[in-house]
Every structure is written in C-alpha cells, then in structure tokens.
Amino acid sequence: MKLDLTPLYANTVGYDRFGSLLDAAFNAERQGAGYPPYDIELVDENKYAITLAIAGFQQSEIDVQVEKGVLTIRGKKDEPKKDSRYLHRGIATRAFERKFNLADHVEVVDAQLDNGLLHISLLKEIPEAMRPRKIPVNAFATEAIEETVEKKAS
Secondary structure, eight states: OOOOOHHHHHTOSSOTTHHHHHHHHHHHHHTTOOSSOEEEEEEETTEEEEEEEOTTOOGGGEEEEEETTEEEEEEOOOOOOTTOOOSOOOSOOOOEEEEEEOOTTEEEEEEEEETTEEEEEEEEOOOGGGSOOOOOOOOHHHHHHHHHHHHHHO
C-alpha cells in the first residue's frame, strides 16, 4: 500500500520525516515483526516505558542503541551446547532486531533486564526554548495617546 502524502506537505512545515516513518511502519507490519512481543506504556505525562519479552536471553546477548531518533534492540543467542538433545524446543531463541522511532526530544533513560523482560525507560524533555510561553500584548497606541493628552493638559 502506497500513500500519497502530497496534500499533507502542502499544509505543514517540518514534517519531512513523516512520510518515511509511515512507510517504515507499513513495511514492519508486512514483514510480520511479531517477535519478540512488546508493550509500550505511558507511565506519566512525559515518561514512557517499552517492555520486550525476551525469555532465555542473557544481558550479554542484548544490544540497545539509539541513533538518529531510532531505538534499536538486538538479541543474538550464543551458540547452543553441542551435547544438548531436545525432544521439544518451544522457547524462541532466534536472533531478533526491533526498532522504535522516537519522537523529537524523547531520550532513553535506562534499560533493565529482569526475569526475561527487558524494560526500557524513556523521557520526553522539551527544551525551554520550545516550551509554550505567554506573549504579553502591549497597548502601545493607547499609552502613547494617554501620554500626549497628559502633556497637553499640563
């Protein structure tokens, strides 16, 4: 499915990445990126958490990186022991790569592995220069008229 985003670009400024993000989202769904399963949680107004179920992986087999606004989590199991003989193998230990596009000003704060779950904490910190601020409306013309009237009255 290909979307034409031309009308969107005619009414917005600074959303150049938006089209590529949509394409990446559609491609990820088509590729069946269901492993490992994950949750995305809104913890607080500016705090988020991503939790991945990665049972069987050790801390040394997990790689978490952020580059150009993309959080990438990779897992690669060490080679299994040669002397193991499984009668049934149901625990997924295949290598994986999961990517999350981060919004502007969202930073990864922490990553912890606990009981087969990888918890990643995220924080959105908007710089002071970008926070909403109140602009005072000055009554320049009114003050000037009042000053002129006061001067004439004196």
